[in-house]
Amino acid sequence: MELPGYYEYYCGVKIIAGHDALERIPGILQDLHARRPMIVTDKGVAGAGLVDIVLGAVKDQLTIGAVADDVPPDSDLRVVNRLAALYREQDCDALIAVGGGSVMDTAKGINIVVSERADDLMKFSGAGALKRPLKPLVAVPTTAGTGSEVTLVAVVKDHERHLKMAFVSYFLLPNASILDSRMTLSLPAAITAATGMDALTHAVEAYYGLSKNPLSDATALAAIRLISGNLVKVTRNPSDREARLAMANAAALAGMAFSNSMVGMVHTLGHATGSVCGVPHGVCMAILLPYGLEYNRHKREAVMGELLFPMGGSDVFAGTTKEQRTDRVIAYVRQMNQDLHDASGGRHARFFKEVLDREGKPAVPRERLLDIARTALGDGSIFYNPEDLDYDDFLMVLEAAWEGVALDPGCIRT
Amino acid sequence: MNEYKEIQSGSKPFKRAYVALMLWFVGRAIEAAARVDAAVKAEFDGLSPGFTFSLGVMPQGPTMIVGKDDQGLVRYRGWDPEGQKIDLKMKVKNLEGAILMFTFQESTAMASARNRLIVDGEVPAACAIVRVLDIVEVYLLPKLIAKLAVKRYPDWSFGEKIRNRIRIYGGAIFGL
Numbered sequence: 001m002e003l004p005g006y007y008e009y010y011c012g013v014k015i016i017a018g019h020d021a022l023e024r025i026p027g028i029l030q031d032l033h034a035r036r037p038m039i040v041t042d043k044g045v046a047g048a049g050l051v052d053i054v055l056g057a058v059k060d061q062l063t064i065g066a067v068a069d070d071v072p073p074d075s076d077l078r079v080v081n082r083l084a085a086l087y088r089e090q091d092c093d094a095l096i097a098v099g100g101g102s103v104m105d106t107a108k109g110i111n112i113v114v115s116e117r118a119d120d121l122m123k124f125s126g127a128g129a130l131k132r133p134l135k136p137l138v139a140v141p142t143t144a145g146t147g148s149e150v151t152l153v154a155v156v157k158d159h160e161r162h163l164k165m166a167f168v169s170y171f172l173l174p175n176a177s178i179l180d181s182r183m184t185l186s187l188p189a190a191i192t193a194a195t196g197m198d199a200l201t202h203a204v205e206a207y208y209g210l211s212k213n214p215l216s217d218a219t220a221l222a223a224i225r226l227i228s229g230n231l232v233k234v235t236r237n238p239s240d241r242e243a244r245l246a247m248a249n250a251a252a253l254a255g256m257a258f259s260n261s262m263v264g265m266v267h268t269l270g271h272a273t274g275s276v277c278g279v280p281h282g283v284c285m286a287i288l289l290p291y292g293l294e295y296n297r298h299k300r301e302a303v304m305g306e307l308l309f310p311m312g313g314s315d316v317f318a319g320t321t322k323e324q325r326t327d328r329v330i331a332y333v334r335q336m337n338q339d340l341h342d343a344s345g346g347r348h349a350r351f352f353k354e355v356l357d358r359e360g361k362p363a364v365p366r367e368r369l370l371d372i373a374r375t376a377l378g379d380g381s382i383f384y385n386p387e388d389l390d391y392d393d394f395l396m397v398l399e400a401a402w403e404g405v406a407l408d409p410g411c412i413r414t
Numbered sequence: 415m416n417e418y419k420e421i422q423s424g425s426k427p428f429k430r431a432y433v434a435l436m437l438w439f440v441g442r443a444i445e446a447a448a449r450v451d452a453a454v455k456a457e458f459d460g461l462s463p464g465f466t467f468s469l470g471v472m473p474q475g476p477t478m479i480v481g482k483d484d485q486g487l488v489r490y491r492g493w494d495p496e497g498q499k500i501d502l503k504m505k506v507k508n509l510e511g512a513i514l515m516f517t518f519q520e521s522t523a524m525a526s527a528r529n530r531l532i533v534d535g536e537v538p539a540a541c542a543i544v545r546v547l548d549i550v551e552v553y554l555l556p557k558l559i560a561k562l563a564v565k566r567y568p569d570w571s572f573g574e575k576i577r578n579r580i581r582i583y584g585g586a587i588f589g590l
């Protein structure tokens with residue numbers, strides 16, 4: 001195992017995982033000297049009855065100051081400021097975020113405003129701007145994928161000024177994250193599949209990326225093993241509680257891996273495709289992950305081959321020669337996409353040309369690939385990718401991912 | 415009675431001087447490369463008017479500043495951030511990290527992967543500046559060393575590389 005000459009690792013989030021983990025929230029808040037939390041969530045989560053489950057688990061021991069259930073999918077500074085005012089009005093002293101990435105980011109934004117009494121959130125953007133702990137934050141993820149329940153980043157948009165502010169601080173880590181199978185039980189098959197592939201991408205990119213280290217390796221491998229054993233299974237049978245809990249664990253483990261080792265070109269291109277064409281993040285990850293492996297292969301062959309162990313199990317690993325392992329890993333990821341496609345009744349997309357928008361039209365027209373490649377040049381995740389990519393390289397990968405064909409090894413410049 | 419010694423921070427004058435010299439040199443080389451190399455020029459053209467960035471060592475320097483002037487030309491702006499509007503600050507966390515970078519034992523990519531760099535500013539601009547630094551390193555360093563400093567050594571034509579290299583060295587050393 002290769003040991004980096006230097007690395008840093010931190011994950012200061014208490015994890016509570018189980019089929020009845022929500023019931024621990026009152027005790028956790030008590031330890032943090034909080035007695036009146038505000039719940040932050042969105043209409044979809046509330047409509048699925050998940051807030052009622054949380055309330056049912058905590059309300060005999062805890063007073064809830066306010067339930068803000070109207071965080072929009074495209075949350076921004078206005079929402080953050082409005083909900084921060086509600087928090088103050090209702091005399092709250094902690095936050096419980098129930099939802100996916102947008103809810104988590106909004107709750108982190110509210111936390112900065114109420115803790116720092118900030119009238120301008122902008123003052124606290126960038127690294128190192130937050131100097132002291134914020135109010136207690138408990139994260140209850142309702143998808144198993146983003147890993148934002150264990151990450152130190154928050155992104156808040158300012159639609160009026162057309163800005164996207166990134167906040168990075170250890171103080172943004174939730175105090176505790178609750179992984180409860182009840183929170184993901186009603187997730188539709190296609191979203192289960194896509195978000196699960198996002199988690200797999202976090203673990204795989206962290207494992208072969210430039211910042212890999214023994215601690216991120218350990219969490220990445222554990223995540224991959226759980227995902228390999230459970231993602232297709234739970235997409236076929238969404239009410240499988242054990243598999244749901246396994247995926248929630250996997251997403252948190254993968255989140256720990258990538259928040260310390262960062263991600264690479266799969267995310268670079270995924271962020272760009274998301275911002276140009278509005279394709280959901282997990283869908284981009286599922287489609288692009290095989291290409292991240294193919295493109296970086298010449299730099300990371302041995303490390304990638306090790307992934308066959310958590311993916312295929314010990315027998316497959318032992319029965320495959322070293323030279324063939326990376327081929328098997330890439331084939332395994334493609335097969336997983338195919339299995340998820342079948343298990344979701346064809347809704348899980350395998351390549352960009354089959355991704356449809358809400359009206360059923362192609363979401364990624366081929367001519368937009370040029371814009372996506374240009375946008376990718378400005379994404380910081382590329383720093384951590386083993387091999388370099390310029391505009392032409394991005395475009396070549398995008399074209400293959402659009403068509404759904406393997407990269408031509410002769411076209412990868414080394 | 416015991417005597418408890420106080421240790422003041424901020425010594426290592428030789429390492430500091432070496433890094434300061436390298437920063438001065440790289441700063442002037444960037445100015446020259448923006449005139450000579452089309453890709454470097456294109457990267458700067460893509461940045462906002464008057465864009466200025468600094469590259470330095472924490473906590474108290476050395477630092478170098480490069481920015482675009484009113485005509486859009488790229489200029490080395492010295493070492494003193496006082497009174498300059500800086501859009502992007504790139505800081506190496508400590509002197510030892512800077513020594514690793516500037517003795518080319520560790521690439522820019524590896525330094526950021528190892529968390530040695532702090533970037534304060536817009537990410538797309540930081541990406542552009544890292545690409546510029548990579549190109550300048552390829553010009554300044556012999557191939558054997560540059561291959562360690564950048565992820566992928568470019569396949570430029572030999573003649574053009576040598577011609578540009580001479581002009582960039584001339585610009586950096588003599589201000590030609």
Ligand SMILES: [Fe+2]
Nearest residue numbers: 146198202281
């Ligand atoms: Fe992701």
